[in-house]
Amino acid sequence: MRKLYAALMTSFNKDNTINEQGTREMIRYNIDHNEVDGLYVGGSTGESFMQSTEERELVYKIAYEETAGKVDLIAQVGSVDVMEAKKLAKYAVDLGYKTISAVPPFYYHFSFEQIKNYYDMILEGLNTQLIIYSIPALSGVSLSLDQFTKLFDNPKIIGVKYTNNDFLLLQRLRAAFPDKVIYFGTDEMLISALPLGIDGAIGSTFNLNAKRAKAEMAAFDSGDIKKAFELQNVSNDFILDLIDNDLYPSIKLIFEELGVHAGYSKAPMSKPNPAMASGAKKIYETYFKN
Numbered sequence: 001m002r003k004l005y006a007a008l009m010t011s012f013n014k015d016n017t018i019n020e021q022g023t024r025e026m027i028r029y030n031i032d033h034n035e036v037d038g039l040y041v042g043g044s045t046g047e048s049f050m051q052s053t054e055e056r057e058l059v060y061k062i063a064y065e066e067t068a069g070k071v072d073l074i075a076q077v078g079s080v081d082v083m084e085a086k087k088l089a090k091y092a093v094d095l096g097y098k099t100i101s102a103v104p105p106f107y108y109h110f111s112f113e114q115i116k117n118y119y120d121m122i123l124e125g126l127n128t129q130l131i132i133y134s135i136p137a138l139s140g141v142s143l144s145l146d147q148f149t150k151l152f153d154n155p156k157i158i159g160v161k162y163t164n165n166d167f168l169l170l171q172r173l174r175a176a177f178p179d180k181v182i183y184f185g186t187d188e189m190l191i192s193a194l195p196l197g198i199d200g201a202i203g204s205t206f207n208l209n210a211k212r213a214k215a216e217m218a219a220f221d222s223g224d225i226k227k228a229f230e231l232q233n234v235s236n237d238f239i240l241d242l243i244d245n246d247l248y249p250s251i252k253l254i255f256e257e258l259g260v261h262a263g264y265s266k267a268p269m270s271k272p273n274p275a276m277a278s279g280a281k282k283i284y285e286t287y288f289k290n
């Protein structure tokens with residue numbers, strides 16, 4: 001069975017501090033309503049690269065407590081400061097996370113040897129498994145098949161969260177590494193990744209749209225390709241509306257409509273203006289209100 005993970009959001013107060021209660025409510029909604037298989041904690045959607053080490057640790061802790069073993073958890077610990085990444089990895093593993101993930105070190109255009117060394121440093125002395133977080137459009141770091149092969153040589157590196165629309169590389173990875181996990185991360189292209197044999201998907205829009213995405217995977221896997229395409233088409237109407245309305249703040253505004261106190265995004269992400277608020281309300285009414 002393929003798995004669906006929501007990329008957990010972080011709730012912030014107006015003053016850009018973390019809102020613990022709001023974050024817990026989004027976790028609960030993902031477990032109780034979305035029935036996701038797991039949560040990807042501390043990724044892009046969590047606005048994690050804009051947080052302090054202590055804030056990132058707090059979010060891992062909240063997610064660990066609130067899920068209480070009911071769903072899988074993956075802690076994204078990557079940082080351009082390798083010592084921070086090591087600290088976060090140890091913190092998450094000590095809490096009880098079975099799987100960590102890390103974006104490659106970014107900004108400085110590191111060489112592959114330096115990137116490999118970073119992963120070795122994170123994993124050194126830790127009894128855990130790691131999923132590479134490949135998101136070239138945001139991190140600026142692209143990995144080739146040969147480079148994935150070198151990273152996958154380490155048995156602790158069990159797979160990749162693949163947020164990339166290079167479908168040739170995805171096909172090559174799947175064929176070369178049948179035993180590694182590949183979670184796809186571009187929600188609006190899920191339909192194109194399913195036939196390539198992904199093990200599941202991790203994404204921001206599943207915070208609201210998990211049920212439709214799960215139905216799409218089930219339809220595809222039962223051979224009802226037409227239905228899978230129809231579901232992706234509705235999802236894409238929704239996702240593109242969200243993106244047009246400013247993705248992360250809009251997901252939070254729609255959560256609020258659903259009675260989940262998701263709060264705000266952190267500056268410099270936008271706080272909602274009246275146009276964004278009415279746009280989000282319209283998206284809610286179009287896709288969620290029966």
Ligand SMILES: CC(=O)N[C@H](C=O)[C@@H](O)[C@H](O)[C@H](O)CO
Pocket residue numbers: 007044045135138163185186187188202203204205239243247
């Ligand atoms: C940068 C980012 O948020 N990527 C997510 C996963 O990796 C996706 O879930 C996208 O948000 C989503 O596909 C909308 O483009």
Ligand SMILES: CC(=O)C(=O)O
Pocket residue numbers: 007008040042043044045046185202203204
């Ligand atoms: C998976 C994704 O959306 C994230 O890193 O948050």
